[in-house]
Amino acid sequence: MSESRSYGRHDIDDEEEEAAFGPSTDLIRAVREALAEDRAAEVETLVLPLHPADMADLLEQLNPDERRRFIVIARGFIEPETLSHLDDLVREEVLELLTPREVAAAVRELDTDDAVDLLQDLDEKAKRRILDAVPAADRAILEEGLTFPEDSAGRLMQRALVAVPMQWTVGETIDFLRAKDDLPDHFYDLFVVDPARTPVGSVPLSRAMRARRSVKLADIMEGGPRTIPATMDQEEAANMFRQYALVSAPVVDDGGRLIGVITVDDIMHVIQAETEEDLMALHGVAETDFHASAFVTAWRRMRWLGVTLVNTIIAAAVISRFQATIEELVALAVLMPIVAAMGGNAGMQVVTVTVRALATRDLTPGSNVWRTVGKEAAIASLNAVLFAVVMGAVAAIWFDRAALGAVLGAALVFNMMWAGLAGTVIPIGLARMNMDPAISAGPFLTTTTDVLGFFSFLGLASLFLL
Amino acid sequence: MSESRSYGRHDIDDEEEEAAFGPSTDLIRAVREALAEDRAAEVETLVLPLHPADMADLLEQLNPDERRRFIVIARGFIEPETLSHLDDLVREEVLELLTPREVAAAVRELDTDDAVDLLQDLDEKAKRRILDAVPAADRAILEEGLTFPEDSAGRLMQRALVAVPMQWTVGETIDFLRAKDDLPDHFYDLFVVDPARTPVGSVPLSRAMRARRSVKLADIMEGGPRTIPATMDQEEAANMFRQYALVSAPVVDDGGRLIGVITVDDIMHVIQAETEEDLMALHGVAETDFHASAFVTAWRRMRWLGVTLVNTIIAAAVISRFQATIEELVALAVLMPIVAAMGGNAGMQVVTVTVRALATRDLTPGSNVWRTVGKEAAIASLNAVLFAVVMGAVAAIWFDRAALGAVLGAALVFNMMWAGLAGTVIPIGLARMNMDPAISAGPFLTTTTDVLGFFSFLGLASLFLL
Incomplete structure (x- = not known):
């Protein structure tokens, strides 16, 4: 699809x-x-x-x-x-x-x-x-x-709503709606409440409209309505709308009393904003960047580029340990960015999929964490071996030295398998520590793939090639 | 927010x-x-x-x-x-x-x-x-x-719908709804049609329900209903639902006749899928990766990693031209990944924002293309100068050589400004050529920032430092 x-x-x-x-x-x-x-x-x-x-x-x-x-x-x-x-x-x-x-x-x-x-x-x-x-x-x-x-859901809700007691008939409800003038402009469901104003069911307007006047709301309502606590996160509320194809949902306070309604028009914006937010955060940009002033945007991106700079300085420090090795075999300088880039790209693919799966709750505790980690490890192994063989052969021919190809291949296998593992483990670990995986997983991951990529390639080279 | x-x-x-x-x-x-x-x-x-x-x-x-x-x-x-x-x-x-x-x-x-x-x-x-x-x-x-x-919208639409002639009253409509038994389970708007079955207006159920039986639909309908051609792209249809807070919309054939209805429950999925698709494509992953088998996913990602590999080989070829330079001054090998990474990251930030702005039509022809390019160029200049000064100073102190810091700073300015420009121009250009910017812009961009990063840094170094 x-x-x-x-x-x-x-x-x-x-x-x-x-x-x-x-x-x-x-x-x-x-x-x-x-x-x-x-x-x-x-x-x-x-x-x-x-x-x-x-x-x-x-x-x-x-x-x-x-x-x-x-x-x-x-x-x-x-x-x-x-x-x-x-x-x-x-x-x-x-x-x-x-x-x-x-x-x-x-x-x-x-x-x-x-x-x-x-x-x-x-x-x-x-x-x-x-x-x-x-x-x-x-x-x-x-x-x-x-x-x-x-x-939160409380910020999304509208206070004006249609709540009706459960003993009412369709006819009484229609008469009430015709007489009352402070109703919301648009509404899609009648919320049926008990005397304590707790929602006990809901009747879609299309159903109410097709029922005879004498029918009791209690007889046509969908019981156990899906209520949304006012403090629920808006992303969670949006997931609920999507899951159950809701058009409106009652919002309740701590005591379970009906205090407002959320309608799907607001939810459409939440779905788009939350999805964009998660995925744009991977690049350190914000959904609002497009309309923000150049200064505000520059400042916001600067922080993230600062993190990138620190990452690459750490990677540079690793390389600097091997200056003598590079001086002796300058081909290493030519090939080393390949190891880092392949690890970083493979890892970011896994991070992207994992971050979204966490947000949409496709990835949940207990049941499928280990299966996901295992699957990504399998994919990483497949791709690692394939690209190691291809790139190892290219390097061996390019520099006419089989051992150099072997070292490059080994470093690629090592770094890409690490990327596959870290790409799932880092976001899941961040989530467990209550940190936002979308914001932090990218920089964490690429620092490790850069450092390990350079270290494994240059380290193996200094052991076996000099 | x-x-x-x-x-x-x-x-x-x-x-x-x-x-x-x-x-x-x-x-x-x-x-x-x-x-x-x-x-x-x-x-x-x-x-x-x-x-x-x-x-x-x-x-x-x-x-x-x-x-x-x-x-x-x-x-x-x-x-x-x-x-x-x-x-x-x-x-x-x-x-x-x-x-x-x-x-x-x-x-x-x-x-x-x-x-x-x-x-x-x-x-x-x-x-x-x-x-x-x-x-x-x-x-x-x-x-x-x-x-x-x-x-397309045609795939999203449901055929069962409620269409009523414009001369009907609210009472006639309610009687019709009560009598008819092949209506859709849920519907939110009554579509008013002329004798040729062209939609001429729509009446939200909440409005029909509050009107007296004798009121004519033509008097309470919203005229000029927002119709969706069956061939419209589903993302465009979703943008329309979001824009006008629609809950359902009539779908028409080439002749403008009503043939179906799209409801917001399907649109919620489209919004999420299209947003995810655009942003995940930047990393060469697909929305379905989470549930796909390891083999299918590995194969899909392999293609994209193959593109990355070709990119980095091109970059490696650039570096290999400067092997003699690196042999003479090995600090260049230590610092060169910084230039490439900063350019690549800065550029991907711009690509991400631009791709989304194109998809949501925040970025449209004629009006704001040049303003966007100009703004991103300004942001890039600000950040380029800042990071060039910081990193140039770090390098000068690290290797105790002011000229090396100056060369690194100059290469950073050059590459990050290019990244800011290319980050807008590449996606917009791809869109003009009818290619999907979400899929192709990332690899295009990082190839240029790698190549230009290495070339400018090593080139300047060979001119001024040896």
Whole structure:
């Protein structure tokens, strides 16, 4: 399924092959031209029909100066949802251009999860100023939302939901829904609760809609609803949505009482963000790097390159122990990067697979840790022997010296087998020590494959070739 | 948002901190013990309460021999949905253990998208045998489903859907839904169609449910529904769901007629798979590697390691041109891996960010290509100068030779700036040539940073240090 790919979608040359949605290139160009000459009415006409998500995309495409001009024109009609769709960093910029009163008005209109998401990134002073401009009842809900840990289910949940007592019939429920006016814009399941407000079941709307009015909810509900504790990690909540094909799920407090609902639209973003985060962390980059300023991004990457530098200095120190050996046989300097690179690349393949398997819980305690380690060791052995034979032969012919080929082959076998083993053991070990394997496994691994690669190759060479 | 992480979730040591869902470690252990002694009744009692997705997880955790025993016991009561939840490779194994008649029975019960997904991976003979055992009407639908390109919206869509004419009222619609019995199990939107069956709008169920019976659908529908052509790439469809927070979307044929529906549960899997695929491709591994056999995985990774080997041989050939230089000043051999590694790592950071920006359409033609290239060049310059100064000083002190530090610094500046430029230009260029940047950009880039790193460092050294 994942092997064959369609290549067309990355094509960005042919302008006729425009994306099927989102603001078009032509529209963006027209808005820019109108902004350059401050033709406010034209900008308004161009952007007013846009969906908030498309308006957000447009804002992200503008440069900071154009964004400022845009906000001056659009502050009166820009929809609050546009703010939610903005990338974190562009949003920060836009919020600074609005008054606390304007932001507070937007916050009141948004769903609680989006409002909390918007507030959470602001500094304390800005947050306070905006909260002060919000009516007391709304403020209490927002402040409670902010008490949940970042990246928890509590931050994702929306407070407005549809909860119905279990003795109700379908007819009573429909009448209630028609009469009540502070319901969420969209909802997908009716949550059935007991008198203590504990969820006891859920009824998908499609099922409620097809049942006769006299049918009792208790008779058509799915019992034992999959509740999500407000403190659950958002990645865990996303795994649960995926596993059970959920569209919405009830969120409960410590006492098991229904306090909110998470809907699948937020989960789609979590799935993408968590998957990207894990895999980008392997290269020391962050999901937000694309929109961050050059300075912020440079600083963030610098730390990781600093780790790389320390790693390579350690490897260089290993090489420096063998300077006499290299002086005598300079072919070693030519071949030694091959041993290190093959080990590093083979190891990173294993790390990548292991990190994802841990995150998606394909790799779990007790059952399959040893099987995974064993399988990767087997793969490593196969590839190690193959590449050792091939590269050993190449080196023997290249430098016309069979023993040199043999030493290179032996070092390759040693380093690639180590890479296969370490590629599983390091991430699993880091996870057991409660460290994030995605962030730390890469540098750990390549340091070991560099050091062992140079040490084994140069060490064997000094023993057998001189 | 993505910077702070909760580390607890990767913890797999503490068995009390069991996952909040899925088959428990204890259950898996109990099933294994019962299977080992062929206690069929006990296995049935243990697994019967499981959700199909959990049953699939359990099957994935068993080894092939245990799976065989399990199927012998469970073939009578295993739910068809379990097959859909299985990883591709485990599913292949399980399907081989079932008779064509059993598979055909499962296929008939599944939604069309799941049935097509199940059939598509089988070889022609097996597919034929199963299709022959399916009634003609179902067979025609499945065969049509298989004609859509792999990874297209057509493969994801389900045929059963709710389409209603625009002159209907809410009351008529509810009566229709109550009377009709071949509706999909779950649906979230009513698709309003014109007499030619072209979608003209959609009504979310929550809105239909809250409207009075006399209200006309045409008055509450969202017009200009976001339709998905059956040939659209699934990643594009997923981007559209994310962008507009869709829960279901109508799929249309070439003539714009409604032929199916895609629901968000399938999209969640697409988002995860496409994101993983892009980022794992950077290391030459596939999403399915975790469950594939050691031989299949070894073969797949071998190809990529072969590319790495060719790259490093090219780099070695560059070094070999400078053997005389290295013989004269062996410190060069000690320091040269640093130049290559820093360039390679800095470049891979940029490639990772660029590949994802292309896939999510954050990076699009016309508008922001040059801004992105410029920003990455600025970041690269900042980091290049910083690390050149630091490492140049270290080298000058280490080998007590200022000129050596200067040469190392100059080579680092050169290689890291190249890395920053190539990290954007290579993926964008590959995309323009309709090649997949995720698969090819990594090897391309590291070959250039290795070659240029060694060449610039050793070349400058031979010019200025000897």
